[in-house]
Amino acid sequence: MSVWGHFVAFSKCTALLSLRILLLVPAGLPVHSQGDSLSDNKVMDNITVRQGETLILRCAQGDIVTHTAWLNRSSILYAGDEKWSVDPRVSLVTLNQEEFTIKIENVDMTDEGQYVCAVQTSSRPTTTVIHVLVQVPPKIIDLSRDIVVNEGSNVTLMCQAIGKPEPFISWKRISSSGDLATDDDYLEIPSISRQRAGTYECTAVNDIDTDTQTVDITVNYAPTVSDGRDVGVTLGHRGVLECEADAVPEADFEWYKDDRRLSNGFDGIEIVHTGSLSRLTFFNVSDGDYGNYTCVAINKLGSSHTSFLMYVVIEPTSSTLLQGPKAVQDGNGTAMGVHLDTCLFVIMFIPFLMKF
Structure with a gap:
């Protein structure tokens, strides 16, 4: 037989099979039938299933069944025990005179919609319509990244999520007080202060589950130096001056005696910076070490300074x-x-x- 002959034979077979299905399931699959004595149309309650679960579709039969099929919208899933669907998640569970049941594993949103069980018996054709609703847990799909801003800037955080039912979005600041919260996709923080820096949490919730993600806000500000405290030291003893600065980013420190900048290791002194603290140490105080000192804290947003006096203390003997x-x-x-x-x-x- 020629290629054309094979094609014609295949076309005839497809046409006959399609015709049998169309005779079995009338076009349009009416949900309600009034005055139709030749067929029964039943509308079942909705079936609600969560995304990822297994959907079971049962269809009661009866009498002497000649043809039976499960359809999803315009697609045939099963015609009798013959699988028409190419979806590996779809399989036949039971097929006998009492019941025709199939299952769909790992249900997704694309599986939502109308399903029809069409049965041809010795007396009349019947159709059963089931509407499947797929619930989807919330998932945050678009979230602002961690940000670094200068104090006084206006900040907007965004959080968007998908899910079914539609998720409810809320924001809160993670802190002991939890003093900033809103119920919206967007969180507006006008003229942000250093006290508003920290971690902010977006929560998306629906009837199924909850999804939570966080955003960190870093607020930069100029240094603020604590007041210097004068120190009395005995000649030949160890003396320490400490300078502490509050700043983001952390401040760099400079030490001066009068107008002269001091260097680490110069004249037997040691300068050590540890985070927000700078320490100037004299291991063996001499007469020339007494006097006025200035600590300057500097970052890219500004500077601040404080002064110290190191004076002589004579031990009583x-x-x-x-x-x-x-x-x-x-x-x-x-x-x-x-x-x-x-x-x-x-x-x-x-x-x-x-x-x-």
Whole structure:
């Protein structure tokens, strides 16, 4: 037989088979039939299934069944025990005079819609219509990336999700207070401050499940330096000046004595920066180390500074107690020396006064 002959034979076979299906399932598959005594049309309740689950479609038969088929919209899934669908998820479960059941595994949104069971019995054809609803858990599909902004900028965060039923979107700031929240796809933060920096959580929720993702906001701001504290140090001892700065990004530090910038290792000093803290250490304080110092904290948004005074403290000894007012200084003049002088004067004259 020629190729054309094979094609003609195949076309006739397809036409006959299609004709049998069309006779079995009338065009349009009416859901309600009024006054039709030749066929029965039944509308079943909706079936709701979650995405990823297995859908079972059952069709009751009865009498002597001559033809039977399951259809999805315009596609034939099964005609009797013959599978027409090429979808591997579709399979036959039961086929007998009482029941014609198929299943669809790992259901997806594309499986939603109308399904028809068409049965031809010895008495009349019947159709059963089932509408399948597929529920889909929420999934966040579009979310703002982590951002870095300068203090005072306007910030907008976006969170969009899909799902069925349609997900409800909400935002909140993850902190002890949770002081910023909204029920919208977009979160607006006008003129953001450093206190608003942190992690923000978007939640998408529907009747099926919840999806949550987070966005980090980093707020840059200029340094703020804590007030310097004066330090008294004894000659030849160890002295430490500490400078702390609050800044994002972290500040770089510079140290000055009067107008001269200090370098690490210069004149026996050590400068160490650890995060927000800078420490200036004198391992063996000399006379030239006493005086005024300035710490400057700098980042790309600005700078801040504070001043320190390192003054001399003389340790009291048995010899210095006899030297009077020049013995001890505590950074407040010679007050302690005056008190010691008065005390020694009283002690020296007590025996003399007792003679009278």
